[in-house]
Structures are given as C-alpha cells and as structure tokens.
Amino acid sequence: MKTEYSPRVTTDSHAVTLTVDCAIFGFADDSLRVLLVRRAVEPYRGDWVLPGGAMYQNETLEDAAIRVLRDLVNVEDIPMHQVATYSAVNRHPVRRVITSSYFALVSPEDHDPIAREHLDQARWCALNELPELGFDHRIILDDAYEALKQELRSQPLAFHLLPESFTLKEAQEVYEAILGEELDRRNFRRKILSYDFLINTAEKKPGVKGGPELYRVDDVKLEEHMS
Amino acid sequence: MKTEYSPRVTTDSHAVTLTVDCAIFGFADDSLRVLLVRRAVEPYRGDWVLPGGAMYQNETLEDAAIRVLRDLVNVEDIPMHQVATYSAVNRHPVRRVITSSYFALVSPEDHDPIAREHLDQARWCALNELPELGFDHRIILDDAYEALKQELRSQPLAFHLLPESFTLKEAQEVYEAILGEELDRRNFRRKILSYDFLINTAEKKPGVKGGPELYRVDDVKLEEHMS
DNA sequence: GCAAAAGTGTTCATAGTACACCCATGC
DNA sequence: GCATGGGTGTACTATGAACACTTTTGC
Numbered sequence: 327m328k329t330e331y332s333p334r335v336t337t338d339s340h341a342v343t344l345t346v347d348c349a350i351f352g353f354a355d356d357s358l359r360v361l362l363v364r365r366a367v368e369p370y371r372g373d374w375v376l377p378g379g380a381m382y383q384n385e386t387l388e389d390a391a392i393r394v395l396r397d398l399v400n401v402e403d404i405p406m407h408q409v410a411t412y413s414a415v416n417r418h419p420v421r422r423v424i425t426s427s428y429f430a431l432v433s434p435e436d437h438d439p440i441a442r443e444h445l446d447q448a449r450w451c452a453l454n455e456l457p458e459l460g461f462d463h464r465i466i467l468d469d470a471y472e473a474l475k476q477e478l479r480s481q482p483l484a485f486h487l488l489p490e491s492f493t494l495k496e497a498q499e500v501y502e503a504i505l506g507e508e509l510d511r512r513n514f515r516r517k518i519l520s521y522d523f524l525i526n527t528a529e530k531k532p533g534v535k536g537g538p539e540l541y542r543v544d545d546v547k548l549e550e551h552m553s
Numbered sequence: 554m555k556t557e558y559s560p561r562v563t564t565d566s567h568a569v570t571l572t573v574d575c576a577i578f579g580f581a582d583d584s585l586r587v588l589l590v591r592r593a594v595e596p597y598r599g600d601w602v603l604p605g606g607a608m609y610q611n612e613t614l615e616d617a618a619i620r621v622l623r624d625l626v627n628v629e630d631i632p633m634h635q636v637a638t639y640s641a642v643n644r645h646p647v648r649r650v651i652t653s654s655y656f657a658l659v660s661p662e663d664h665d666p667i668a669r670e671h672l673d674q675a676r677w678c679a680l681n682e683l684p685e686l687g688f689d690h691r692i693i694l695d696d697a698y699e700a701l702k703q704e705l706r707s708q709p710l711a712f713h714l715l716p717e718s719f720t721l722k723e724a725q726e727v728y729e730a731i732l733g734e735e736l737d738r739r740n741f742r743r744k745i746l747s748y749d750f751l752i753n754t755a756e757k758k759p760g761v762k763g764g765p766e767l768y769r770v771d772d773v774k775l776e777e778h779m780s
Numbered sequence: 781g782c783a784a785a786a787g788t789g790t791t792c793a794t795a796g797t798a799c800a801c802c803c804a805t806g807c
Numbered sequence: 808g809c810a811t812g813g814g815t816g817t818a819c820t821a822t823g824a825a826c827a828c829t830t831t832t833g834c
Contacts, residue, residue: 342571342610344651383569387640387651411638411653413614422610424571426638495786512788513824530831536785537831722813739815740797757804763812764804 342422346390347378347463348406349427349470350399351504352434352450353487358503359450360467361398361439362459366446369419370460376467377448378425391428398448400437404430405483409466409473417462429470431504433487453506478504482521482551485543493531493538494518523547569649573617574605574690575633576654576697577626578731579661579677580714585730586677587694588625588666589686593673596646597687603694604675605652618655625675627664631657632710636693636700644689656697658731660714680733705731709748709778712770720758720765721745750774 350361362374377398381390391406409427417423439448451457459467477483484500498514518524523544530537577588589601604625608617618633636654644650666675678684686694704710711727725741745751750771757764 342608344569344571381569381640383649384642386642387638408637410635411614413608413653415611415613424614426640493786510824510826511786512826515787516789517823533833534785535783535832535834536787537833538786720813737797737799738813739799742814743816744796760806761812762805762807762810763814764806765813 342424343418344381344387345378345423345425346381346387346394347376347425347427347466348391348394349376349409349429349467349474350395351429351431351471351474353431353484353500353503354434354450356499356503357452357454358506359434359452360456360471361434362449362451362457363398363439363441363445364447365444365460367444373460374451374457375460376427376463377445387426388428391426391430395430395432397442398439399432399434400440401432404432404486406430407473407477409470412462412466414462425466427466427470429474431474431484431487475505481553482518482523482548485523485548491527491529491540491542493534493540495538497541521547521551523551569651570645571608571614572605572650572652573608573614573621574603574652574654574693575618575621576603576636576656576694576701577622578656578658578698578701580658580711580727580730581661581677583726583730584679584681585733586661586679587683587698588661589676589678589684590625590666590668590672591674592671592687594671600687601678601684602687603654603690604672614653615655618653618657622657622659624669625666626659626661627667628659631659631713633657634700634704636697639689639693641689652693654693654697656701658701658711658714702732708780709745709750709775712750712775718754718756718767718769720761720767722765724768748774748778750778 348361352359352361361377363377364374365371377394379390379394381387385393388406388408392402395404395406396402406428407430409429411424411426413424415422417425434450439450441448453471456464456467458464478501484504485497487500488497494515495511497518498509498511501514502509524541525544527540527542529540531540575588579586579588588604590604591601592598604621606617606621608614612620615633615635619629622631622633623629633655634657636656638651638653640651642649644652661677666677668675680698683691683694685691705728711731712724714727715723721742722738724745725736725738728741729736751768752771754767754769756767758767
C-alpha cells in the first residue's frame, strides 16, 4: 500500500477530511448486491459501511473512487458516477468529514473483494438483506441506488455485466434485479432491440429449453448510446 | 485577460480548500439571468465568476451556499439545490480548491446584489450574454443550468418568482425564459392547470388587452408537488 | 408427447405536440 | 371598430403498459 497523505482541508480555521464513499453494485445469484465492508476500528467498529477512503493530495475525487474500486475488487475501466456530497457537521462522530459518493456497476464474480487496512470483512450484500450501516451510509446508499436506477432507465449501462454472448432473458434478469421490479418480456425485447447495439449471433444457447438466441453487443454502437 | 498571479510559497503541501459556488438564477427584464461577480484579487482578477466562498467550520455546504446567497442578495428561505462537486487537481491555479455547486432561483428585483470583500462588481447577466468566466465556472454554470431546467420540467419550482396574483401569460413567460424555448400557450395552460395548486381569483387583470384572469397559488398544495 | 421457455404483434392509455376559432379589452 | 391578446378544444404522434398465441427445446 502506498504511503500517501490525505490532505487536510482548510476551511476558515479548522481541519476537515475529504473522503469518497462508493456504492459498488454487482449482480450475483440472481440479485443485485452492494459491496459492504466491516470496520475494524473506531468509530463504528464492527459496523458495516460502504467502502471509501480519504482523497489523496494529487488525485481527484473520481480518482479516489476508482482507486477504492480497484483496491477492493481489482476492477478498472468501470465508469464511476458521482451522486452527491454529504456535509452534515456531525455525520462523523469525531472529526469533520465530508464525503462525495459515487456508484459503479460491476460483475462480482470477477474478483473477490479484499478487506484491507482498518477493515476486517468485505462482502456482497443483497439489497433486501442489508444490515444497519454506520455513519449516514444508509442514506448515501439509498441515494446512490436511486441514481443507479435512474441512469439505467435512460442509458444501457448494464451490458458489461453480461458475458460475451448472452440471451435476452439473461439481459432482462439483470435489468429486473437492478430495477427491483419485474419487466414484461415482450416490452423489454422491443425496447432494447430498438437500440441498434445488439447483434443476433444466429446461434442458440444449448442446454436451455426454448432454444434462446444468443446476442452480443456492438461495442462501438453501445458507446454511442452512453451520453 | 488572465494576468499573472503572485506565486504561492507552499507552506502546507497537504492543504485543500473546500468552497461552494452558486449559480443564482433570476428572472428580470423578460430574460433569465445569473448573478455574476467580478474578482478584484488574483487569481483571475478582473474576471467574472459565480459567487462563492469557503465553507466555514461549523456549517454544511448547503449552509455556506445559503450564506453566500443571503450576503449577496439578502434573500432567505429559497431552496438551494446541490448540483455536483468539482475536484480537478488544477482547477485553481494556485491552491487545491474543491468546490460544490448549488443553484437557486430568486426574484432579482427584491434586492440589489452587493459586491463584497475581494469583489468589485456584481451584476445580473443574461445567459446569452455571458462573459468569459474565470476558473472552470463556465462548466459549473452550464451544469447548474441543465439541472435547473431538468428540475423545472418535473417540478413547479418557479412560482415564488411571481407576484401574489398573476396571469397565466406571466407564468408562461417565466417558464419560457428559464427553459430557453417558446411554449405553446394552450399546452402550457393545460399542463399547469392539471396540477391543482392554481386558484382562479375570478378577477381580471386591469389595463391589459384581452382581460386575462388572475391566479394565485395554494401554498399548501404547491408544497405537496415539491418532492 | 409434454412441460417449459422463447419468439412474435396488437391494443390501450398516456403524455406531448401541433393547430384554429371565438371572445374580451384597450385604444 | 379594430387590433391585440386571452380563453378554449381537438387531432396527431410517440411512448410505455397490458396482454395471448405459436414455436422450439429438454426431458
């Protein structure tokens, strides 16, 4: 681990710490999960929280969020979306800590998360089985989840969760898990096929009843749909 | 344009300043304006920027934004909306400054803005006549303007700009100025009358051709529409 | 062959957009 | 009385929601 300093933020007279907290969402076991870590130090020792950390001197907040993501699940090139900045005076019981939140959407099976430093556990937690979270992280998580859903409704940002080729049913299951609601199969088909980044491979997925067709994404055209 | 600023001797290499910058929008002379101030000190001396300032020790970012608003135009009880946080390492040429942006919508005629401290001018500037802005404030302003438009499309947040009673034409002019586009009179009527917070006062505005009817807002019901 | 899943099209409701006529008022 | 602006209603379009039947495959 690098020996970086987290900058002390000066306001008019006193020190404020600036951090990022990341809601890293992943799709596993047919449900949407979020990566939580458990604190091994005070305050909130033993409580689950969103992974986060102090911003370093020569990086942006987004850099810091990407670093947190990389250190935890060893994933890069995943877009981080800024959600909001939380600055309540007493949100940290000891110091003044202001945090900016980000969310990302990854494939959990890629790598196991690693609990580092002042953490003793890390796990993918289903959204409907959340423990109580330390600090104001439940609010941050809820806000991030709303932002994720809103983004997904207007942009196809979940296709990197799928394998190289996939059935529309699999894509629909990802959408349903993220949005937390069931979707009509035909309406879903029509909607995502109306984009033009899905390519029918003319192959059928073997071993599955019904013989579903396999699709893959045209990365160039998909990129055009991400504004 | 930009001139030389006094190079800073680094005394604390880990210091970051946390500020707010406010896009305070107002409706005057039939056009949407934004409050700009001119810097009287380096860096960006002589350049127009969004009003802002450092967050104090015992206030939130929102408190700071409200304070900036109050100090400049002496208006309170106006909702401030957080837009985003900007943390590019070199966005301030001298120090590391991270800023959170807010927007608000006020009636400019209420009070004249006051240039204080390290500012020498303040004025309401029409959005289509913007000067070049210092720092990255043009980007911040553009983002805030987009956020304002998006909010207005989904929430009736402009009615506090209107007098106690007003005609629908006057309301429409406010909407058109903010959204930057002309609206169809009948569609606009239908849309805002479909909400239930507008009360027809059964009076007509005197001195105006056509005899437009005066409306006022039911504050309780309006509040219900603000989520 | 039969159960389960995949592929396909139509209808309806809703929201937004475009548009034309009559009425009230100021001058 | 006439020009200007205010008030009203209808048709078109796009978008999302609801819904049923046929075809393919695993077993």
